[in-house]
Amino acid sequence: MMLRAHHIRITTFIHATEDEDKVLEAIGTFIPEEIDDDDVLFDVEETKGFFGNPIKVVNVEIKRSRAVRAFLKHFKELLSEGDKRYILENLDEKVDEEGTLYIRFNKQKAYLGEVEVDEGADVIQVRIKVKAFPMRKEAVVKAVKEWLEE
Template identity: 85%
Template sequence: MPLKAHHVRLTTFIQATEDEDKVLEAIGTFIPEEIDDEDVIFDIDETTGFFGNPIKVVNVEIKRSKAVRAFLRHFKELLDENAKRYILDNLEEKVDDEGTLYIRFNKQKAYLGEVEVDEGADVVQVRIKVKAFPMRKETVVKAVREWLEE
């Protein structure tokens, strides 16, 4: 059964030492080509890091239901067995009380088109606001589990 979601958000950081295009390519790994550009809300904010270094925060949001469905299909195809197993084993911690599934991926690997779950700092964070009824953490955990195990 496909997972249903209200929206998807991807977030990452571009350090001053990083090539912005490469970081955007890393995020692009997660976005299926069939999604229309106007369905991808793209935002880069400039901020300052802990040590006063310039950092750009990249936020990508997908809201239209057709685009969200395309993202979820693509996202599931990207996950290998190790990634699925890791998410399933840690599902309780990966879903918050608002019903959002949080998963972080290695940014360097994503640039190479590979998807590897990573709890480090240099990551692309994927947040999926899951639709479930009733909207409770347990319902969302169950929906994500069924989706990943099918």
């Protein structure tokens, strides 16, 4: 069973102490090679952190349906059994009322090409806007559950 989604958004922060290229590489861990660069919209915005320190916010969006499908297939393969289990056990709080699945990953591990769910502060957040009918939280939770369990 394939999960269907409208779009994918990946967000993270680049702190002044971090190497921007490395952070973008870490995000690249989540993006399958077969997706065309044109289908991955990158946006880096400069802003200030809580203490006035410069921070860049990276937003990546994948919208085209073929690219979204390729992303979801790759994404599921990246998840360890333990992480799948963790997501399933906490699914109710990982899906919002609008049907978006939110999962955070360890940024340092992603540098190394490893994917690990992490609830910490310095994370890469993946948001999957799931297509479900009817568009209700329960329907989305059910769709994600079937997708991850198979």
